[in-house]
Amino acid sequence: MKTGRRRSASDAKILAAAKELFLADRYEGVTLERIAEHAGVSRQTVYNRFGSKETVFREMTRHHWSAFAGPDRRLVECDADQTAEDVLRSFARSLQRFANETDQIPFARLVVSESRRLPWIADEFYQVGKGPVVEAFAGCLDTLVRTGRLRCADTYLAARQFMGLVQEFLVWPQVMAFDEETAVQPSADMVIEEAVLSFLARYAPAPHGPARPA
Incomplete structure (x- = not known):
């Protein structure tokens, strides 16, 4: 997520959708377009909130470990x-x-x-x-x-x-x-x-x- 922004409800949807896709298709098999479609948001929303697929993955990893x-x-x-x-x-x-x-x-x-x-x-x-x-x-x-x-x-x-x-x-x-x-x-x-x-x-x-x- 871009620096300085708080996580929103749409962020949570995006990260959950991204996690499902990454676990199923690995890193190279996932695109911002697929994440957006799976989350039910526009690609522009994903880009505006995270900027890149790598940032999505990094934030997804943080969110995953927060459950510990x-x-x-x-x-x-x-x-x-x-x-x-x-x-x-x-x-x-x-x-x-x-x-x-x-x-x-x-x-x-x-x-x-x-x-x-x-x-x-x-x-x-x-x-x-x-x-x-x-x-x-x-x-x-x-x-x-x-x-x-x-x-x-x-x-x-x-x-x-x-x-x-x-x-x-x-x-x-x-x-x-x-x-x-x-x-x-x-x-x-x-x-x-x-x-x-x-x-x-x-x-x-x-x-x-x-x-x-x-």
């Missing part, structure tokens, strides 16, 4: 009265919800398929979406470390590790369409609980005895 945040707009719930286990489990559920209740799986497939030819698509997907989520989660882990609820020297590394424990089972088999693997994988509840336990086995503060290295 909760009602209070926070990417990660990390309250003072929560245990580390509560925080980890809540975040894992957010990853699961985002994968199951949005177009995250087909969107990730689109990014994987287009990123070699159009590297900026993968960069945009990370910069406006996954990157801020990782940073917010790492910031939450920083808080847990400062308050003695975790022991961890590199919270960014730890954040990526935990996300990997969850997404290796709940996201990537679906993205890569590994039907045989998804058919036999453990339940989401088991994946999340084992991820939490594995993470805490490494990063929970030692209750007694000499401190182990972080």
